[in-house]
Amino acid sequence: MGSHITHRAAVLGSPIEHSKSPVLHNTGYKALGLDQWEYDRFECTGDMLPGIVSGADETYCGFSVTMPSKFAALEFADEVTERACAIGSANTLLRTATGWRADNTDVDGIRGALGELLGGASLAGKHAIVIGSGGTARPAIWALIEAGVARITVLNRSDRTAELQTLFDETPTTLAYAPLEHLHIEADVVVSTVPSAAIAGLEDTLAIAPVLDVIYDPWPTPLVEVTRAKGLKAVGGHVMLAHQSYGQFEQFTGMDAPRDAMREALEESLGISEEH
CATH class of the missing domain: 3.40.50.10860 (Leucine Dehydrogenase, chain A, domain 1)
Structure with a gap:
């Protein structure tokens, strides 16, 4: 030092x-x-x-x-x-x-990753699926509500929407629950916040729209591979990780984050090379 x-x-x-x-x-x-x-x-x-x-x-x-x-x-x-x-x-x-x-700043991470996933297209009035209801699901829901989605369906093995309801109070966004295995709905975007093992075998059912998968190791995840094989866009957790770090960097230093340099170093350290 x-x-x-x-x-x-x-x-x-x-x-x-x-x-x-x-x-x-x-x-x-x-x-x-x-x-x-x-x-x-x-x-x-x-x-x-x-x-x-x-x-x-x-x-x-x-x-x-x-x-x-x-x-x-x-x-x-x-x-x-x-x-x-x-x-x-x-x-x-x-x-x-x-x-x-x-x-x-996980909210910034989700927002930035969704922006890249959707090419900046608006989510206003759209339907989003969030897989899981744990720690990362909450900032994902906050970011989606901020983006103006009309409704969010949370997929989980058990219905834990009661714990998430306070995020929806005083917002026009509605919350619904669906069990993981019985998905028969359409959506405009899917955000998976669970480990790959938690949805093993269900990837084909879940890959119904552009996907943000918060997992990045190992990469690509099975869900991302299946989604891309269907011709749909998918981004991984390293994109979220980069975007959540920019806001932190700016809060700590008071300076604009050099995003490209930070992102390139992250992808290099993970052995990921992607177009963005």
């Missing part, structure tokens, strides 16, 4: 050694000539988060937060953005003059 480092950020989570956040952020610093910036990673469970963040010296401007620490990050923060509060978890902690602010 050079003594010239005056600004730091880091990613917190467990396990953390496979995190691609250091690649994204450090590439961004390098591209902008921010030699005094450094981005690190720390093993951190939810229980450990308050100690790590409050013990961080003044050079730490912010933290990216991955599982299982996203709930702890929200709870720890002194202030919380509207979307992080609604989603119920935070992936970003930013040092402020009065403490720490929690945000959830």
Whole structure:
């Protein structure tokens, strides 16, 4: 560590050694000539988060937060953005003059990935399918509601829509449930937020519209392969990962993220080469 480092950020989570956040952020610093910036990673469970963040010296401007620490990050923060509060978890902690602010840039990740998937076409009034109802489903739903979809059908093995209903309160978007195995509906876009194993054997049934699959390792996923084989567009979780990092980078540094450089470094580190 050079003594010239005056600004730091880091990613917190467990396990953390496979995190691609250091690649994204450090590439961004390098591209902008921010030699005094450094981005690190720390093993951190939810229980450990308050100690790590409050013990961080003044050079730490912010933290990216991955599982299982996203709930702890929200709870720890002194202030919380509207979307992080609604989603119920935070992936970003930013040092402020009065403490720490929690945000959830997974929404930006989903929004950016959907923009690439649909070529910027509007989702206003459309029907979206979200597969799963766990941690990533919530920012996906928030982003889809923001995009103006008329209805969202959540596919899951069990009906957990009651837990998601608060996201729909005070919005015109309607929520419905369908079991995974009995899909007989049409949709304009499909967002899968579950591991590939959870939908093994169902890919053909689910690939009924352009697909955003939040999984990127191993790549391509079976769902993405089946979707593309049908002549439909599909994008993966690495696109979401890149887009969620841009907002974090900008919150931490106050500068525009060098998106192309960050994206290229991410894809290179994952061994993915795609047109975008």
